[in-house]
Amino acid sequence: MNPFAYQRVEAPDAALQAIAIHNAKFLGGGTNLVDLMKDGVESPSTLIDINHIGLNKVLVNANGATIGALVRNSDLANDPAIVAHYPLLSHALLSGASPQLRNMATTGGNLMQRTRCFYFMDTAFPACNKRVPGSGCAAIQGFNRIHAILGQTDEGATSAHTCIATNPSDMNVALAALDAKVEIQSAKGKRTLPLADFHRLPGTTPEVDTNLHPDELIVAVTLPPAKFAKNSWYLKVRDRQSYAFALVSVAAGLEMDGDTIRSAGLALGGVAHKPWRSPEAEHALAGKPATRETFQRAAELAVAGAKPYEHNAFKVELAKQSIVRALTQASKGAQA
Amino acid sequence: MIRNNQARPTPEGQLEHRYDGIAKVTGKAKYAAEFTEPFPKKDLVYAYIVHSTIPSGSIASIDQKEAERAFGVIAILTPFNVPKLTSAKPHNLSILQDTDVHYNGQPIAVVLASSLPFARQAARMLTIKYNQQPAKLNFMGRLDEARPPKQGGREQPGTQRGDLAASMAKATVTVDETYITPLQNHNPMEPHATIAWWEGEELNVYDGTQYISGVKMSLARILNLPLENVHVQCPYTGGGFGSKGTAWSHVTLAAMAAKVVQKPVKLVLERNQMFGPVGTRPTTVNKIKIGADASGKIVGIQHDAIMNTSVMDDFVEHSAGTSRMLYNSEANATTEKMVEMNLGMGTYMRAPGEATGTAVLEIAMDELAHKLKMDPVQLRLVNYAETDPSRNRPFSSKHLRECYTQAAENFGWSKRNAEPGQKTEGNKQIGYGMATATYPANRSAASAIVRILPNGRVFAGSGTQDIGTGMYTIMAQTAAAALGLDPTLVDVKLGDSALPKAPVSGGSQSTASVLPAVDAAARQAKLKLFQLAMQxxxxxxxxxxxxxxxxxxxxxxxxxxxxxxxSFTALLTRNGAAPIEAEGSAEPGPDKNSMTTQSFGAVFAEVAVDKDTHMVQVRRVVGTYDIGTLMNNKTGLNQLMGGIVWGVGFALHEEAVIDPVYGRTVNGNFADYHVPVNADIGDIDVSVLNIPDTKFNPLGSRGIGEIGITGAAAAVANAIYNATGKRVRNYPMTPDKIMQA
Structure with missing residues (x-):
């Protein structure tokens, strides 16, 4: 690990002051950042420990939910109001990592979680545009089973733009389907980003994961009033029953009117550089009967334009089957 | 029969709890890396191995100027400055004697510092330049380069029995398919670790190992030391599974570094550093053809295996071995060939040969049963080998038939629907599968020492190892049984090369090798006690x-x-209070080659496969084993269960993936190299027949460290077929493979 300075702050204002230090980073639960530091992937000059600045409350009322950036994943998943009104979020959180990691990981930190691309995680691989901008992409010609099929940049293995990494978070997928917003603060003031605009596609700058600026602090995630409490499902397909990242995951929420879908929220995990929300699929579901045909059509739309690689071609079909399954389950009720 | 799921009292003479259980759960049990004595703790120097990042070529230069200036750095050893050894360098070790790079992840330098973080940090400051050479990678694309394995420079031929072509011509039903098992890494919980320090020309090491005598011999040979100058201690080994049966490069490097810095050196491998330098189970591609007549009788078995090997040296994973002996067949032919790769060495990994061999052969047998419309158990009974068909000699003791019967009964096999894909529960498809388990019963020469102490306690010692298997426990029991004592009165010492020599804790041989030696030593001590009283x-x-x-x-x-x-105490106290001491040794009898000593078992599995996600849940595994006398219920059944858990991981999860361009393990960590987690394991019911095999050794016990993994993977694979009607022939059976089958 590189030598680094450690600074503990007691309030958001102090945190925003401290982050002005060159190459400083905020430290939440540390479940991702500290690992990356140990392996030489991240080397911040200073860690600003924000675990004691508050921002750790969950508030749910008729206007929706406000989740403090430092609410632990375990606390959020088990919050009675979240379980009652946003079971999709609770289930997504509980399908991620392990209890020990969820006890430490924070809401803001989870939003900032970096990819698990093998070639990003291991500094012994020379080519990774996300880790070393301009170095190329080893995944294109390598083992790309866990990689993106949607929204990636592929200009060849040697291009500085190429990146086929995925966002590994489960929480983010549910937040996308729930139409969440991220509240952000900096020394200059506050702003709000819809979750869909918080994470980025790699574009021509794959080293940049999100639209959060380096001097900004996530203070909260907000959710609109619950629409999908009665009909939602988080489905995670993975290589083992626990403690594995998703091959494909689906967050499905339905607002039902009898057997008809009034509105839908649908997002995929494990397929793109960001949680892959599909407005086309959501639109195709709205106003339609909750039938297998409707779900299949939504599934086709959700993965339209997918471009798979040597080892992840299965994701296209697996995603479709998983979408149909998650929507079917959601149409029958809430996940227990 | 003894079964793990039955509440039962501890049998007479057995310890109810693991001898070392309390020390382990309270943290008092010290593993190799944890020692801070007898040297001053402040003298300890931390070593960090630097690994190559190219698969093939040579090191052109290492610029260490910046790293040398880093805080806490004491020394940096590279091929350019390391003391040259006068002995011949073993060609499968990387101990900085040349600049050759044979694989990505090979040890190429050692940084020594006053703390581990300092050493790691300085390692990153080295500028290493290579002359790259084209690497031999892409195993599946190079199968046509396969050649016979070389041993002592000579190519090893395949095996043949009968006239395969003529026999196969009589077959009415034939299975002819290719089955693949992937590259796997051992991943014991305790990483490989060595502490080395010198006292003059005497070398001392604490090493996490399965073979203290092997480490001693290796170090003496490579460092050109008299054998008696090397002392190895390993009171506990946190698992090894074969990867700690050999003294890999890091052991010698720690000793060399300690010599250079004149201080004790601690070298612990990180998890990621265990993918390559400490052995792997090779990939095997198995073309299996089985022909049978209409009654199910096998007329011929042909098994041609191709596996990867390292450019450094050959290691053969005998995946075709099982096909030679598990069932009767009129004719039989096997070959095993190697494709060279720029990878670390292959080595023994839990049930080397049998784990892979049963994993592939037992799917082929299931396919044959399905084609014959015959119950898979019945097919195995029709082809039951009463004697060893591969060597045409009797088994010392074989009760596999009872294993099939009892395991089938315990499992409820009669409820199986022979037609696949018929049983569903909601979104799950339910299937049953079974397979045969087998592993040889090995035995080597071993020695032990027993002392009867004047305080009424007994000491039993042997230079063996307890790799988590229960050796402490059963040594105490054996000494106690010979002397007529409660086993809680026996103190055991092992894992010290000063003790009488014992073999490697590998090949499931320690129980059968060491216990007869302990028994002999205890009987000698008892005789001396008699003589003392009589005189x-x-x-x-x-x-x-x-x-x-x-x-x-x-x-x-x-x-x-x-x-x-x-009392012993009264007798000894009156006679000067000196302990009575005796050494004993034991070795296989002269009739060893007149019979085959082999363990067997039957394993059954139930799976639920999700019809949309294709994820597999192994609900139940039932295994019954014929392993001779079970020495201790807790430690024995635990090993069989552990083996089954690994078999489930073999079936569903485990695979080390090598990058096709860089030759590096891409998933060399526990997040990405999947082994089963608790949620993957359902009910496991293991039982043993407990029929003594006294032709094998006087205690009638055969080792059980490895048989548990055998058969288990195929039982799961066959259950997946029964559930879904999809035949996957390529391990591990991940959701994508099942979906695409």
Whole structure:
């Protein structure tokens, strides 16, 4: 690990002051950042420990939910109001990592979680545009089973733009389907980003994961009033029953009117550089009967334009089957 | 029969709990990396190995100027500055004697610093330049380069029995398919670790190992030291599974570094560093053809295996071995060939040969049963080998038939629907599968020492290892049984090369090798105790005959009149309070080659496969094993269960993936190299027949460290087929493969 300075702050204002230090980073639960530091992937000059600045409350009322950036994943998943009104979020959180990691990981930190691309995680691989901008992409010609099929940049293995990494978070997928917003603060003031605009596609700058600026602090995630409490499902397909990242995951929420879908929220995990929300699929579901045909059509739309690689071609079909399954389950009720 | 799911009292003579259980759960059990004595703790120097990042070529230069200036750095060893050894360098080790790079992840330098973080940090400051050479990668694309394995420079031929072509011509049903098992890494919980320090020309090491004598011999040979100058200790080994049966590069590097810095050096491998430099189970591609007549009788088996090997040296994973002996067949032919790769060495990994061999052969047998419309158990009974068909000689003891019957009964096999894909529960498809388990019963020469102490306790020692298997426990039991003592009165020492020599804790041989030696030593000590009493005028047994004397509960007495006698303590105290000590050794008998000593078992699995996600849940595994006498219920059944858990991981999860361009393991960590987690494991019911095999050794016990993994993977694979009707022939059976089958 590189030598680094450690600074503990007691309030958001102090945190925003401290982050002005060159190459400083905020430290939440540390479940991702500290690992990356140990392996030489991240080397911040200073860690600003924000675990004691508050921002750790969950508030749910008729206007929706406000989740403090430092609410632990375990606390959020088990919050009675979240379980009652946003079971999709609770289930997504509980399908991620392990209890020990969820006890430490924070809401803001989870939003900032970096990819698990093998070639990003291991500094012994020379080519990774996300880790070393301009170095190329080893995944294109390598083992790309866990990689993106949607929204990636592929200009060849040697291009500085190429990146086929995925966002590994489960929480983010549910937040996308729930139409969440991220509240952000900096020394200059506050702003709000819809979750869909918080994470980025790699574009021509794959080293940049999100639209959060380096001097900004996530203070909260907000959710609109619950629409999908009665009909939602988080489905995670993975290589083992626990403690594995998703091959494909689906967050499905339905607002039902009898057997008809009034509105839908649908997002995929494990397929793109960001949680892959599909407005086309959501639109195709709205106003339609909750039938297998409707779900299949939504599934086709959700993965339209997918471009798979040597080892992840299965994701296209697996995603479709998983979408149909998650929507079917959601149409029958809430996940227990 | 003994079963793990039955509440039962501890049998007479067995320890109820693991001898070392309390030390382990309280953290008092010290593993190799944890020692901070006898040297001053502040003297300890931390070593960090630097690994190559190219698969093939040579090191052109290492610029270490910046790293040398880093805080805490004491020394940096590279091929350019390391002391040259005068002995011949073993060609499968990387100990900085040349600049060659044979694989990505090979040790190429060692950084020594006053703390581990300092050493790691300085390692990143090295600028290493390579001359790259084209690497041999892409195993599946190079199968046509396969060649026979070389041993001592000679190519090893395949095996042949009968006239395969003529016999196959008689087949009415044939299975002819290719089955693949992937590259796997051992991943014991305790990483490989060595602490080395010198006292003059004497070398001391703590090493996490399965073979202290092997480490001692290796170090003496490579460093050109008299054998008696090397001392190895390993009181506990946190698993090894074969990867700690050999002294890999890091052991020698720690000793070399300690010599350079003149201080004790601690070298612990990180998890990621265990993917390559400490052995792997090779990938195997198995073309299997089985022909049978209409009654299910096998007329021919042909098994041609191709596996990867390292450019450094050959290691053969005998995946075709099982196909030679598990079933009768009129004719039989096998080959095993190698494709060279720029990878670290292959090595023994839990049930080397049998784990892969049963994983592939037993799917082929399931396919044959399905084609014959025959129950898979019945097919195995029709082809039951009463004698060893591969060597045409009897088994010392074989009760596999009872294993099939009892495991099938315990499992409820009769409820199986032979037609696949018929049983569903909601979104799950339910399937049953079974397979045969087998592993040889090995035995080597071993020695032990036993002391009867004046305080009424007994000491038993042997230079063996407890790799988590229960050796402490069963050594205590064996000494106690021979002396007629409660086993809690026995103190055991092992894992010290000063103790009488014992073999590697590998090949499931320690129970059968070491316990007869402990038994012999205890009997010798007992005889000496008799003689002491018989010659002691103050003893009630003065002048008695040794054949008339017996011991029980710490007392020595006349068989005919147990009240005539005294306690061990009284006898020894009166005679100068010196302990009675005896050494004993044991080795396989002269009739060893007249029979095949082999364990068997039957394993059944139930799976639920999700019809949309294709994820597999292994609900139940039931195994019954014929392993001779079970020495201890807790440690024994635990090993069988552990083996089954690994078999489930073999079936569903485990695979080390090598990058096709860089030759590096891409998933060399526990997040990405998947092994089963608790949620993956359902009910496991193991039982043993407990029929002694006294032709094998006097205790009738066969080792059980490895048989548990055998058969288990195929039982799961066959259950997946029964559930879904999809035949996957390529391990691990991940959701994508099942979906695409």
């Amino acid at each position: 002691d005028t103050h003893s009630p047994l003065y002048n008695a005959k040794d054949t008339d004397i017996e011991t029980k509960d710490g007392h020595i007495f006349l068989k005919s009149n147990p009240s005539t006698g005294e």
